[in-house]
Amino acid sequence: MIDLHTQHDRCGHATGSLRDYVTAALDRGVHVLGLSDHAPMFASEEDQALPRVAMPKSEFPAYLAEALALKAEFEGRIEILVSAEADYLPGATEPYRRALSGLPLDYVIGSVHMFEGRDIFDTTRWEGVEEAELPLVKARFFRQVAASARSGIFHVMGHVDALKGNHPVLGAVPAPAATDEMLRAIRDHGVVMELNTSGVTKKCGGWYPEPEVLERAHHFGVPITFGSDAHVPERVADQYEEAVEVLRAIGFRTWTVFRRGIPRTLPLA
Numbered sequence: 425m426i427d428l429h430t431q432h433d434r435c436g437h438a439t440g441s442l443r444d445y446v447t448a449a450l451d452r453g454v455h456v457l458g459l460s461d462h463a464p465m466f467a468s469e470e471d472q473a474l475p476r477v478a479m480p481k482s483e484f485p486a487y488l489a490e491a492l493a494l495k496a497e498f499e500g501r502i503e504i505l506v507s508a509e510a511d512y513l514p515g516a517t518e519p520y521r522r523a524l525s526g527l528p529l530d531y532v533i534g535s536v537h538m539f540e541g542r543d544i545f546d547t548t549r550w551e552g553v554e555e556a557e558l559p560l561v562k563a564r565f566f567r568q569v570a571a572s573a574r575s576g577i578f579h580v581m582g583h584v585d586a587l588k589g590n591h592p593v594l595g596a597v598p599a600p601a602a603t604d605e606m607l608r609a610i611r612d613h614g615v616v617m618e619l620n621t622s623g624v625t626k627k628c629g630g631w632y633p634e635p636e637v638l639e640r641a642h643h644f645g646v647p648i649t650f651g652s653d654a655h656v657p658e659r660v661a662d663q664y665e666e667a668v669e670v671l672r673a674i675g676f677r678t679w680t681v682f683r684r685g686i687p688r689t690l691p692l693a
């Protein structure tokens with residue numbers, strides 16, 4: 425059992441310490457746990473640009489040190505991978521590339537949270553958006569994810585259709601060309617897509633991405649991994665068994681995990 429996407433209280437909007445997530449993972453029977461809190465806003469001038477979104481830049485070394493210490497402490501009982509979930513901000517990738525290179529990270533999750541200037545989960549962003557525009561909005565979002573895959577900064581693409589999180593109608597909106605472009609970009613740049621079960625905590629209620637995107641990903645040979653995106657320790661590996669069942673039915677047989685940036689497959693079970 426794996427879970428490569430978990431947060432903790434440093435980001436300002438999750439609860440529990442790193443140790444709480446490790447303990448929860450042990451209780452749940454997780455074998456490989458990724459500690460992947462929101463990375464600081466590296467492109468900002470300020471130490472902590474958004475206190476309820478991500479930890480201060482000055483806190484990042486302490487985060488890594490604590491995660492590495494837990495990895496050593498729990499060796500032999502659970503494999504802890506040290507990671508971070510970083511924002512993909514078009515036009516501001518260099519501060520991230522610089523800040524994340526040369527660190528003892530196993531992998532970096534790249535996520536689009538800010539899209540066209542606004543938080544994707546901000547419900548007010550959809551006011552006044554016509555239904556007819558939605559396929560174009562979704563296509564632009566997928567193209568931004570594709571660009572993040574091409575950036576070379578990330579190993580895992582986080583919640584690739586999270587745009588639907590608080591605007592569920594977007595889940596079923598078709599954007600076939602942009603979907604295929606995104607999936608090819610992920611595959612061709614050695615990146616992995618996560619099945620993220622945290623949609624249950626938003627209005628959309630399901631997983632990221634939609635089943636149709638998972639099927640298309642299998643068709644294109646996109647490798648996959650699992651992330652609960654737990655913001656409370658109780659959600660570690662949430663719906664893991666259901667995810668395995670759905671992915672096996674589609675045809676996936678392996679998870680991909682990263683150790684110091686090197687991909688390795690594990691049986692999907």
Ligand SMILES: [Zn+2]
Pocket residue numbers: 431435437438462655
């Ligand atoms: Zn978060």
Ligand SMILES: [Zn+2]
Pocket residue numbers: 509535537582583
């Ligand atoms: Zn995220």
